[in-house]
Amino acid sequence: xxxxxxxxxxxxxxxxxxxxxxxxxxxxxxxxxxxxxxxxxxxxxxxxxxxxxxxxxxxxxxxxxxxxxxxxxxxxxxxxxxxxxxxxxxxxxxxxxxxxxxxxxxxxxxxxxxxxxxxxxxxxxxxxxxxxxxxxxxxxxxxxxxxxxxxxxxxxxxxxxxxxxxxxxxxxxxxxxxxxxxxxxxxxxxxxxxxxxxxxxxxxxxxxxxxxxxxxxxxxxxxxxxxxxxxxxxxxxxxxxxxxxxxxxxxxxxxxxxxxxxxxxxxxxxxxxxxxxxxxxxxxxxxxxxxxxxxxxxxxxxxxxxxxxxxxxxxxxxxxxxxxxxxxxxxx
Amino acid sequence: xxxxxxxxxxxxxxxxxxxxxxxxxxxxxxxxxxxxxxxxxxxxxxxxxxxxxxxxxxxxxxxxxxxxxxxxxxxxxxxxxxxxxxxxxxxxxxxxxxxxxxxxxxxxxxxxxxxxxxxxxxxxxxxxxxxxxxxxxxxxxxxxxxxxxxxxxxxxxxxxxxxxxxxxxxxxxxxxxxxxxxxxxxxxxxxxxxxxxxxxxxxxxxxxxxxxxxxxxxxxxxxxxxxxxxxxxxxxxxxxxxxxxxxxxxxxxxxxxxxxxxxxxxxxxxxxxxxxxxxxxxxxxxxxxxxxxxxxxxxxxxxxxxxxxxxxxxxxxxxxxxxxxxxxxxxxxxxxxxxxxxxxxxxxxxxxxxxxxxxxxxxxxxxxxxxxxxxxxxxxxxxxxxxxxxxx
Numbered sequence: 094x095x096x097x098x099x100x101x102x103x104x105x106x107x108x109x110x111x112x113x114x115x116x117x118x119x120x121x122x123x124x125x126x127x128x129x130x131x132x133x134x135x136x137x138x139x140x141x142x143x144x145x146x147x148x149x150x151x152x153x154x155x156x157x158x159x160x161x162x163x164x165x166x167x168x169x170x171x172x173x174x175x176x177x178x179x180x181x182x183x184x185x186x187x188x189x190x191x192x193x194x195x196x197x198x199x200x201x202x203x204x205x206x207x208x209x210x211x212x213x214x215x216x217x218x219x220x221x222x223x224x225x226x227x228x229x230x231x232x233x234x235x236x237x238x239x240x241x242x243x244x245x246x247x248x249x250x251x252x253x254x255x256x257x258x259x260x261x262x263x264x265x266x267x268x269x270x271x272x273x274x275x276x277x278x279x280x281x282x283x284x285x286x287x288x289x290x291x292x293x294x295x296x297x298x299x300x301x302x303x304x305x306x307x308x309x310x311x312x313x314x315x316x317x318x319x320x321x322x323x324x325x326x327x328x329x330x331x332x333x334x335x336x337x338x339x340x341x342x343x344x345x346x347x348x349x350x351x352x353x354x355x356x357x358x359x360x361x362x363x364x365x366x367x368x369x370x371x372x373x374x375x376x377x378x379x380x381x382x383x384x385x386x387x388x389x390x391x392x393x394x395x396x397x398x399x400x401x402x403x404x405x406x407x408x409x410x411x412x413x414x415x416x417x418x419x420x421x422x423x424x425x
Numbered sequence: 426x427x428x429x430x431x432x433x434x435x436x437x438x439x440x441x442x443x444x445x446x447x448x449x450x451x452x453x454x455x456x457x458x459x460x461x462x463x464x465x466x467x468x469x470x471x472x473x474x475x476x477x478x479x480x481x482x483x484x485x486x487x488x489x490x491x492x493x494x495x496x497x498x499x500x501x502x503x504x505x506x507x508x509x510x511x512x513x514x515x516x517x518x519x520x521x522x523x524x525x526x527x528x529x530x531x532x533x534x535x536x537x538x539x540x541x542x543x544x545x546x547x548x549x550x551x552x553x554x555x556x557x558x559x560x561x562x563x564x565x566x567x568x569x570x571x572x573x574x575x576x577x578x579x580x581x582x583x584x585x586x587x588x589x590x591x592x593x594x595x596x597x598x599x600x601x602x603x604x605x606x607x608x609x610x611x612x613x614x615x616x617x618x619x620x621x622x623x624x625x626x627x628x629x630x631x632x633x634x635x636x637x638x639x640x641x642x643x644x645x646x647x648x649x650x651x652x653x654x655x656x657x658x659x660x661x662x663x664x665x666x667x668x669x670x671x672x673x674x675x676x677x678x679x680x681x682x683x684x685x686x687x688x689x690x691x692x693x694x695x696x697x698x699x700x701x702x703x704x705x706x707x708x709x710x711x712x713x714x715x716x717x718x719x720x721x722x723x724x725x726x727x728x729x730x731x732x733x734x735x736x737x738x739x740x741x742x743x744x745x746x747x748x749x750x751x752x753x754x755x756x757x758x759x760x761x762x763x764x765x766x767x768x769x770x771x772x773x774x775x776x777x778x779x780x781x782x783x784x785x786x787x788x789x790x791x792x793x794x795x796x797x798x799x800x801x802x803x804x805x806x807x808x809x810x811x812x813x814x815x816x817x
Contacts, residue, residue: 107648108648108651108652108655111652112652112655112656115652115656116664119661119664119665119668120664122665122668123667123668123670236800236803236804237800239803240746240796240799240800240803241796241799242750242753242754242795242796242799244754244757245753245773245792245795245796248773248776248782248789248792249789249792251779251782252779252782252783252786252789255779255782255783256783256786350655353657354654354655354656354657354658355657355658357657357660358657358658358659358660359659361657361659361660361663362659362754362757362758365758366777376660376663377663377758377760380663380664380667380760381667381759381760388664388667391660392660392661392664395656395657395660396655396656396657399655399656399657400655403655
């Protein structure tokens with residue numbers, strides 16, 4: 094078990110390195126850099142450019158150095174907690190980002206909990222009552238949930254809330270709490286607002302999870318040990334709960350690796366529409382204005398969140414499932 | 426026992442004796458056993474009602490993009506400057522209690538100065554019958570360049586001369602939404618097709634190499650796939666399309682977006698190809714072919730390729746909706762396609778502001794075709810996947 098954990102953590106390092114390289118290439122891709130566009134813009138408005146500040150920033154971030162040195166500089170900086178400088182906000186990235194990472198984490202985490210809480214009873218019901226009216230109905234709803242893109246759902250929900258209840262469902266806290274320090278009242282306000290984004294982001298993942306849980310449980314229920322248990326007169330409930338359900342639950346943990354990128358993707362665009370204070374809107378803005386270190390930090394953060402989530406799910410799976418623990422790896 | 430009942434007649438089957446009768450099969454069975462794999466797949470797909478309906482829907486939708494110009498009543502860019510944000514007009518058949526051929530009432534425009542919006546009401550004194558299969562140049566936006574090749578003015582439906590026909594309302598610049606949605610289908614639907622071709626091409630080559638050579642190549646490919654997959658898709662797409670130079674022409678941006686979508690979609694297909702190749706290599710029919718002396722080339726081309734081609738097509742069909750959605754999302758955010766190229770995402774870009782949508786909800790209508798097409802692809806792909814393995 095210990096070797097498995099150590100090996101699993103060690104394989105994370107090259108993955109993160111590769112991701113950081115890809116992120117760096119992407120943020121370097123647009124022709125020119127923030128300074129060229131800034132200088133152009135200022136000069137077109139006839140304003141003077143603060144040459145000293147420009148030179149200082151260029152030197153500080155090594156824009157005059159070759160690209161691989163810039164990458165190295167960025168990487169080492171990140172390891173030391175220095176994520177670079179947001180040119181647009183004229184502040185270090187870590188100061189700009191602030192609460193946004195925390196909110197992204199909260200939204201993603203709540204969405205996973207929501208997915209579990211909804212998928213579990215529905216999946217079990219559809220498997221146990223296969224081909225019943227309820228099963229067909231739920232499967233159909235699940236299909237629609239899977240097909241409806243979450244940002245369109247957000248758009249429609251926002252419109253309906255506007256015309257039916259005349260309330261705005263955007264934001265994650267009531268306006269009066271936005272710049273307040275954390276308090277009990279603020280947490281309650283977050284709880285009241287988080288439902289809409291969580292439902293919107295979680296729908297597709299929930300529908301997928303229901304289908305997988307149903308398929309797994311059906312596979313398990315048709316195995317001979319279940320038939321034997323039933324033939325010997327074991328209570329149906331016990332014949333369901335004791336073993337079949339336990340082994341059918343694996344995807345709950347294993348699929349976090351699939352679910353997390355999906356949720357984070359969904360959160361990115363849904364938060365633009367619902368104007369949530371998460372990473373999405375700021376990432377969009379940073380990408381549009383070529384604020385490269387801010388955009389790079391966001392991309393890096395989102396990818397890291399996914400990688401760590403997958404790691405945790407792999408470790409949890411190893412704890413839960415002796416087959417994986419003993420063979421030393423997950424069979425895909 | 427004197428009264429002799431007539432003896433039971435002895436039954437003799439006159440038909441010629443066939444010793445193999447129990448082994449013979451009916452014509453129907455014979456057809457089934459001799460049917461090709463594709464034939465069997467077609468039979469199995471046909472039984473999947475929802476998939477067939479979806480397939481027909483997709484076929485119809487895709488064929489409309491061939492003749493968008495003739496189906497749309499107006500040209501893509503025609504502006505009706507006196508009818509900004511006009512609501513959808515109702516098609517009516519009853520006028521003052523009497524049955525008429527389909528018509529729309531005229532529109533009366535007022536400016537609401539308190540809410541600062543245009544208010545439209547039906548002008549019941551004016552009736553504009555809808556014309557069908559018309560070929561007139563007698564209203565603005567009637568002429569078009571068919572595929573930029575030759576000029577035409579034939580339309581399936583036209584407004585009366587001097588009247589309007591805004592079936593789904595107009596947008597900010599007074600352009601007919603119905604026509605724009607029909608034209609938008611052209612871009613939105615082809616993005617997925619071009620993207621999936623790139624993705625299939627890369628998937629077959631990379632997955633095939635990994636599955637065929639195994640060993641080091643395989644592990645490198647596997648690691649690469651894992652790294653790409655651990656990226657949340659949408660932020661990556663956003664970053665890449667933001668990297669497309671703003672100086673590019675809209676057509677170049679369109680191609681750039683499709684290439685980005687294709688380049689990031691192959692891992693799923695490559696993984697499917699690889700695992701299928703590995704599994705099929707161990708199958709009995711493969712071993713049989715090898716034992717009968719078939720060279721590897723024949724085994725791959727005659728036996729392996731056809732067996733996983735069907736799976737590949739099924740999984741490719743299932744990833745087209747993802748691409749359509751990705752394009753819609755990117756254009757919606759303003760990072761994807763730009764006007765004058767019109768896709769459903771570009772149309773939805775106008776519906777970004779909730780205050781505008783609340784006043785003019787018909788701007789949200791492009792949502793409907795997106796959802797319908799995506800659903801149809803899901804059902805159709807599901808049916809294909811079930812049918813892809815007809816021997817099960």
